[in-house]
Amino acid sequence: MSLRIVNVVGARPNLIKIAPIMEAYARQGSVDPILIHTGQHYDASMSDLFFRQLGITEPQVNLEVGSGKHGQQTAAIMQAFGPVLESEKPDAVVVVGDVNGTMACGLVAAKMNIPVAHVEAGLRSFDMEMPEEINRVVTDVISDILFCTEESGVRNLEREGIDRNRIHFVGNVMIDALLQHRERANRSTILQDLGLSGKDYALVTLHRPSNVDDPATLSDILRALKHVGRTLPIVFPVHPRTRRSLERFGLLNQLEADSQLRVLEPLGYLDFLKLTADARIVLTDSGGIQEETTILGVPCLTLRHNTERPVTIEMGINRLVGNDPAVIVEAFNETMASRPGPPVTPPLWDGKAADRIVDVLVRSLQMATPRAG
Numbered sequence: 001m002s003l004r005i006v007n008v009v010g011a012r013p014n015l016i017k018i019a020p021i022m023e024a025y026a027r028q029g030s031v032d033p034i035l036i037h038t039g040q041h042y043d044a045s046m047s048d049l050f051f052r053q054l055g056i057t058e059p060q061v062n063l064e065v066g067s068g069k070h071g072q073q074t075a076a077i078m079q080a081f082g083p084v085l086e087s088e089k090p091d092a093v094v095v096v097g098d099v100n101g102t103m104a105c106g107l108v109a110a111k112m113n114i115p116v117a118h119v120e121a122g123l124r125s126f127d128m129e130m131p132e133e134i135n136r137v138v139t140d141v142i143s144d145i146l147f148c149t150e151e152s153g154v155r156n157l158e159r160e161g162i163d164r165n166r167i168h169f170v171g172n173v174m175i176d177a178l179l180q181h182r183e184r185a186n187r188s189t190i191l192q193d194l195g196l197s198g199k200d201y202a203l204v205t206l207h208r209p210s211n212v213d214d215p216a217t218l219s220d221i222l223r224a225l226k227h228v229g230r231t232l233p234i235v236f237p238v239h240p241r242t243r244r245s246l247e248r249f250g251l252l253n254q255l256e257a258d259s260q261l262r263v264l265e266p267l268g269y270l271d272f273l274k275l276t277a278d279a280r281i282v283l284t285d286s287g288g289i290q291e292e293t294t295i296l297g298v299p300c301l302t303l304r305h306n307t308e309r310p311v312t313i314e315m316g317i318n319r320l321v322g323n324d325p326a327v328i329v330e331a332f333n334e335t336m337a338s339r340p341g342p343p344v345t346p347p348l349w350d351g352k353a354a355d356r357i358v359d360v361l362v363r364s365l366q367m368a369t370p371r372a373g
Contacts, residue, residue: 014099073104098132132308190271234260299319
């Protein structure tokens with residue numbers, strides 16, 4: 001008898017994480033996976049592109065909650081997800097990452113006594129002003145099975161009193177996807193389309209509220225990027241949240257007028273992976289990109305004061321620089337003056353994390369006794 005497992009995604013990075021897991025279910029053969037999209041960050045054309053490029057079947061259900069304030073969005077997801085679980089009657093719910101849908105769907109499942117498995121458990125920035133940190137902590141508390149990408153996650157969960165038997169260090173599904181699709185990404189024509197040469201440009205991404213919601217902070221970062229642009233052309237795929245801020249603060253025209261800066265719409269997975277792999281340096285506030293640059297051996301300046309992925313710092317590729325323009329410029333100059341070493345692979349970032357996750361899930365669910373109602 002197949003195990004019915006509901007898998008929840010809520011944003012494009014979640015799709016990258018869930019794709020290897022869906023493939024591992026097919027290889028394992030004893031799981032009936034159900035894919036649910038919360039629709040909290042939903043752009044039809046971009047989502048279709050990600051589904052197609054990553055080889056994911058369309059979700060059986062899209063909750064279509066849309067954007068909104070954190071409380072409203074979380075409530076809307078919970079309200080819409082409950083009836084799905086009542087209808088599907090799954091043996092478990094798998095949530096990934098740290099978006100609002102991760103926490104909201106985990107809470108609904110836990111309250112319905114359905115086992116919850118959290119992929120990317122234990123990551124901690126120790127900054128409770130980050131909405132993602134709240135989502136991580138709450139999701140881990142209510143999860144039955146916790147899958148860690150790095151050893152710091154195991155230590156954090158143990159320190160928080162989570163039973164060690166529920167914690168599994170399995171590696172990183174983001175890296176599963178990267179390794180699987182790297183050759184296809186290498187065939188992307190994005191560099192030729194932009195008139196760029198490999199290792200001769202900087203790649204920038206920004207989306208954290210702490211960086212893009214305040215006009216002074218965002219202006220400071222753009223000032224640092226202007227300095228970067230004197231040395232390297234910059235490619236800047238602009239996140240929808242960041243574009244709204246740039247327009248609201250009257251900064252978008254200034255950005256688009258800079259001849260050294262290519263302002264792009266969000267890119268598909270393969271084009272973006274190609275741009276990341278061939279960049280001379282990446283400046284970002286994204287957690288996943290810190291991981292990808294580590295495997296690719298591309299120097300990364302993280303425009304934050306903390307990271308929930310300390311292994312990327314330990315490997316020597318990533319550096320925390322905050323959002324002070326003087327610090328960003330100094331770190332950029334130092335990086336440009338140095339020669340990057342060979343890529344260093346963190347433990348278990350070997351492309352097999354999804355298979356480990358599915359093996360643990362199946363074994364745990366087959367052995368489990370029903371939880372008290």
